[in-house]
Amino acid sequence: MRIDEIKSAFETEIAKCQTLQELQELKVKYLGKSGELTALLKSIKDIPAEERPSFGAKVNALRNEMEQQFAEKSEALKASDMQRRLREEKVDVSLTSCKSLGALHPVTLIENEICELMTSMGFEVLRGPEIETDYYNFKALNIPDDHPARDMQDTFYITDSILLRTHTSPMQARLMEKKKPPIKMVCPGKVFRSDSDASHSPVFHQIEALVVDKNITLCDLKGTLEYIASHLFGKDTKVRFRPSFFPFTEPSVEVDLTCSNCGGKGCSLCKGTGWIEVLGAGMVNPFVLENCGIDSKKYNGYAFGIGLERIAMIKYGIPDIRLFYENDQRFLKQFGK
Numbered sequence: 001m002r003i004d005e006i007k008s009a010f011e012t013e014i015a016k017c018q019t020l021q022e023l024q025e026l027k028v029k030y031l032g033k034s035g036e037l038t039a040l041l042k043s044i045k046d047i048p049a050e051e052r053p054s055f056g057a058k059v060n061a062l063r064n065e066m067e068q069q070f071a072e073k074s075e076a077l078k079a080s081d082m083q084r085r086l087r088e089e090k091v092d093v094s095l096t097s098c099k100s101l102g103a104l105h106p107v108t109l110i111e112n113e114i115c116e117l118m119t120s121m122g123f124e125v126l127r128g129p130e131i132e133t134d135y136y137n138f139k140a141l142n143i144p145d146d147h148p149a150r151d152m153q154d155t156f157y158i159t160d161s162i163l164l165r166t167h168t169s170p171m172q173a174r175l176m177e178k179k180k181p182p183i184k185m186v187c188p189g190k191v192f193r194s195d196s197d198a199s200h201s202p203v204f205h206q207i208e209a210l211v212v213d214k215n216i217t218l219c220d221l222k223g224t225l226e227y228i229a230s231h232l233f234g235k236d237t238k239v240r241f242r243p244s245f246f247p248f249t250e251p252s253v254e255v256d257l258t259c260s261n262c263g264g265k266g267c268s269l270c271k272g273t274g275w276i277e278v279l280g281a282g283m284v285n286p287f288v289l290e291n292c293g294i295d296s297k298k299y300n301g302y303a304f305g306i307g308l309e310r311i312a313m314i315k316y317g318i319p320d321i322r323l324f325y326e327n328d329q330r331f332l333k334q335f336g337k
């Protein structure tokens with residue numbers, strides 16, 4: 001009978017199939033629109049009426065069986081194809097032409113060094129958003145609209161009220177809104193300003209530090225900075241405060257360190273002064289505490305913001321800030337550990 005012939009022909013052919021491509025062709029040959037089994041189904045009209053039900057049932061049974069076999073064979077071929085590829089495409093990972101290993105970027109090295117030091121003094125390390133609101137970047141930090149202090153930082157605005165943060169100080173406000181004193185935190189991260197030359201880059205890195213508690217003084221700030229300076233630049237490094245202005249601190253100071261290059265005698269790095277300016281700091285302005293819901297009669301604190309590139313430039317004698325971002329291997333390799 002025709003059904004049995006088709007069945008045995010199909011079984012011989014599927015057994016010979018070696019590839020998924022051949023299997024697909026076979027499927028078209030038997031089950032496709034003009035396939036053999038389809039033709040058989042169409043021939044049902046030529047069969048005597050009483051035989052039709054049993055004929056139809058047989059053809060359907062064969063179709064189900066074929067479909068099942070196609071599925072099984074397809075799985076088997078896929079599995080053996082995978083085995084073959086694993087065999088043939090094997091990569092010998094012991095054979096390496098990669099002779100140089102990657103290393104941490106100098107800015108990352110400084111960030112890690114300062115964060116480790118601060119954690120050892122009980123500071124928590126937090127990170128804030130790089131896209132910031134005008135409120136946290138300015139208003140909460142006592143820099144209202146139209147305040148001349150906005151000109152200290154050339155800002156990239158996204159909308160009137162959203163911007164790329166110009167400093168890591170917004171984390172001060174974000175944290176104080178959520179957490180009651182005592183607070184000891186540092187926030188490292190990228191900051192953005194529309195500025196570019198040998199000592200300014202549109203993107204650079206800062207670490208913000210904030211302490212809020214009872215009876216904090218400028219001496220606590222100075223002691224902490226002396227400790228950090230001695231770790232970064234050697235234990236004879238001295239710290240000097242000069243009066244300055246930041247809207248979020250009162251009083252505010254600019255902090256200088258004795259020049260690590262000449263030890264304070266005067267050289268080209270420190271322009272003959274023996275001192276290098278490294279960061280801004282001060283006692284947290286009571287307005288900022290109050291803006292964040294902290295009682296300024298009970299609590300006070302200090303804050304500072306360090307530019308990481310600036311520290312790396314002094315520490316490693318790097319003359320141009322743009323070197324950090326050019327990804328020149330000859331530059332980066334010198335810091336490999």
Ligand code: DAH
Pocket residue numbers: 166167168169208209246248249279280281282283302303304305306
């Ligand atoms: N946010 C300042 C800047 O980017 C740096 C700074 C100054 C941070 C004084 C402070 C601070 O926390 O107290 O220029």
